[in-house]
Amino acid sequence: MYFIGVKSISVVCLTALFTGMVLGLQGYYTLVQFGSEGLLGSAVALSLIRELGPVLTAIMIIGRAGSSIAAEMGIMRISDQIDALYTMDIHPKRFLISPKIGASVVSFPLLTAIFDVVGIIGGYITGVILLGINPALYIKGMENSVLMNDISGGFIKSFVFSIIVSTICLYQGYYTHLRSDGFGAKGVSHATTEAVVMSCVIVLIADYVLTSFLL
Amino acid sequence: MTPLIQFVNVSKSFGTQTVLSQINLSIDKGKITAIIGKSGVGKSVMLKHMIGLLKPNSGNILLNGKDISKLSGKESRQIRQKFSYMFQNMALFDSMTVYENIALPLQERRLLKKNQIDQKVMAISKKLELEDITNKYPSQISGGMKKRVALARALITDPEIILFDEPTTGLDPIRKHAVFKMISKNQQAFNYTAVIVTHEIPDIFYIAHQVAFLENARILYHGKPEGIETCSIPVVKQFIEPAYNGN
Numbered sequence: 001m002y003f004i005g006v007k008s009i010s011v012v013c014l015t016a017l018f019t020g021m022v023l024g025l026q027g028y029y030t031l032v033q034f035g036s037e038g039l040l041g042s043a044v045a046l047s048l049i050r051e052l053g054p055v056l057t058a059i060m061i062i063g064r065a066g067s068s069i070a071a072e073m074g075i076m077r078i079s080d081q082i083d084a085l086y087t088m089d090i091h092p093k094r095f096l097i098s099p100k101i102g103a104s105v106v107s108f109p110l111l112t113a114i115f116d117v118v119g120i121i122g123g124y125i126t127g128v129i130l131l132g133i134n135p136a137l138y139i140k141g142m143e144n145s146v147l148m149n150d151i152s153g154g155f156i157k158s159f160v161f162s163i164i165v166s167t168i169c170l171y172q173g174y175y176t177h178l179r180s181d182g183f184g185a186k187g188v189s190h191a192t193t194e195a196v197v198m199s200c201v202i203v204l205i206a207d208y209v210l211t212s213f214l215l
Numbered sequence: 216m217t218p219l220i221q222f223v224n225v226s227k228s229f230g231t232q233t234v235l236s237q238i239n240l241s242i243d244k245g246k247i248t249a250i251i252g253k254s255g256v257g258k259s260v261m262l263k264h265m266i267g268l269l270k271p272n273s274g275n276i277l278l279n280g281k282d283i284s285k286l287s288g289k290e291s292r293q294i295r296q297k298f299s300y301m302f303q304n305m306a307l308f309d310s311m312t313v314y315e316n317i318a319l320p321l322q323e324r325r326l327l328k329k330n331q332i333d334q335k336v337m338a339i340s341k342k343l344e345l346e347d348i349t350n351k352y353p354s355q356i357s358g359g360m361k362k363r364v365a366l367a368r369a370l371i372t373d374p375e376i377i378l379f380d381e382p383t384t385g386l387d388p389i390r391k392h393a394v395f396k397m398i399s400k401n402q403q404a405f406n407y408t409a410v411i412v413t414h415e416i417p418d419i420f421y422i423a424h425q426v427a428f429l430e431n432a433r434i435l436y437h438g439k440p441e442g443i444e445t446c447s448i449p450v451v452k453q454f455i456e457p458a459y460n461g462n
Contacts, residue, residue, distance in 0.1 A: 072310075080306035083268050087300035088320040088372075089292055095323070 004065045004100070005107030009114060015060050016053075016115040020122020023047055027123070028131050037133055041141035044123030045116075049150050053116040054157035055207050057108065058165060062199045066169040069100055070195035073173025074188035082174070097174070101166045108162035109155045116154065153214040160210060161203050168202065169195040217280050219244035219376070219408050220265055225274035226432075227260060234260050236432035238274070242425075247402055247409040249419045249440075252429035253454065258412040259303055261429065262378045265410065266298050267291065296324075299374035303381045303412075305365040307353040313360075314340075314349040317367045324372070339367045342397070358385045366394065370401065379411040383418075391415065395422050416455055420444075428454070 027043045073096065076082050085092045120142065127133045172195035179187045218241035227235040234257035242248050242265075250258045263269040264276055267283055275282045278294055286294065299320075307316050314336060321332045340346045343363040348356055353364070362385055369377055379398070383391040395415070399422040402409055413419050420426065420440035428436040428443065428451050436446050443455060 076308075079309075080302050080304060081308055083263075084300070084302060084306035084308070086268065087266055087295065087298060088323065089295040090319070090323045 001103040001106060003068070004061065004103045005110065008061055008064055008107070008111055011060050011064055012057055012111045012115050013118050015056055016048075016118035017122040017125075019052055019056060019115075020044060020048065020119030020124075021126045023052070023119070024123035024126030024131070028127055028133070037127075037131075038137040039141055040123065040127045040133055041138035042145035044127070045120055045142040045146050046150060048116050048119040048123075049146060049154045051207070051211070053112050053119065054154050054161060055203065057112045057115045057158060058161040058203045059200055061104075061108065061111065062165055062169070062196055062203070066165050066199055067192050067196050069166070070169040070173040070192045071188055073170055074176035074191045077174060077176045078184055078188060092174075097170050100170060101163070104162040104166035105159065108158040108165075112154060112158040149214075153210075156214065157207060157210050160206055164202050164206055165199045168199045171195075172198070218242055219279060220410075221275075221277040221280075222261070222264070223275045223277060225264065225271045225276060227257075227264070227269065227271050233432050235264075235271070238432075238434055240427055240434055240437060242408065242410055244408050245402075245406045246424040247399065247411065247422055248425040248427065249423035250410065250412045250427045250429060251414070251416060251419070251454070254414070256429050257432065258429055259380050262300075262380055262410060262412055265376075265378055266295065266300055268300075296372075297375040299369040299372060299377045301365050301369040301377070301379045301382055303384070305353075305361045307361055307364055307368075309353045312350050312352055313345060313356065313364050316353070316364055317345075317349075317371055320368065320372045335371060336367075339371055343367050359387065359390060362386055363390075363394075373405065374407060376408045376410075379409065379413075381412055381414070383413065383415055391418065395419070398422065430454075 023044045024040060027040050028037055031037045031039055031043065076096070082092045082096070085095055124135070124138060128135045128138050172191040173188075176187045176191040179190060181187070181190050220242035222238045222240040225235055225238040226233070238261070240261075250261060252258050260269060264271060270284065275284065277283070283291070283294065308319070311319065317339065318332050318336045321327055321335065327335070336349070337346065340349055343366060345360065345363055345367060348360060353361055356364070362382070366382055369379070382398070383394050386394060395418055398409060398411070401407070411419060411423065420443070423440055426436065426438065426440050426443050427434050430450050435448050436443055436451050443451060446452065
């Protein structure tokens, strides 16, 4: 939990801040053409809460923790550490895999929430402080447009993404020894690459599927 | 008397390479059996079959007369709890300290309190001269120390059957002798069954009750250590003579 959750906070906050800021920037210059810059708060909040928060959080965690998990499992596999657990009658899946899936399931929604909050602050910095939008308009717009459905939808996505990411990364690392495209360190590197790429692609596919059901 | 472990017509191949071919071998309870042979011949593969890490392509492996492939999940677990395995490459958990590596099997079984585990770990660490490095990580210690940590982890649970995969490779002669002496002394005290894969001849012959020679996917000799010295099979003679002649 500490590695997947706590240590990802800084990268999630950094990503969220600049995502929110660029959303605010792009949103402002688009909305001002229609005289609707007052809707910036709604636009930033809804974009983050419905889509960018869950997806970008997942992608940041894939890059940070997912790759690490895949590599760790792969190295444990090729150095017989997983076999050693088996010989000690310690079930490798219970000892290694379940805690990581559990930590992901808890961490993803929490990090998504942090992303959303920091991203909205980022949008506020750009829209209100730098570009001069009325702060009350920004916040009121957000309050009026964000519904509970949007927030719960975002959390449903983050929960699903947590299962996808942890399962794929753990699977790739755990079964490194069965790869045909490389053994030893090369196998681990291929497993890690595939874990990251596959996780990103499937998160994006799942995002589309979930969005089509949730909207 | 039924042997403790039996290989009955066991064959194993990896792709097109046959490693074991119709192996028949009995391991007696309460004895030390040494499996010797050239490097890469399949000795470790045999050992891994005994604990179920590998499954044969054909044949059966019996434990106390029961086919281990037909055991239920619960029975398999009970069997594994009687075993201990010392890997050739140590297989230490590199994100855990020496202390944590040795204590792990006891901690996961949850049968002892923390202070009891602590006592056992420190006792075996002292026996194997590891007490000064218990807070170090495997990457911070030498190959010989890693070997002793792996040995300590194998012995900590007082198992009934211990499988040693080259327990003394990389150790200096004094520690080699100490490890063999400890295996033999503990075996006499606790009457466990030991199967040792090793190249250390003739040293192993002084502690082993039985010796099996594996070559070309077959057991060419299985019997007492004294018998192998007078074995007339050319490849066996060729293997053991240099050890006696100092070549």
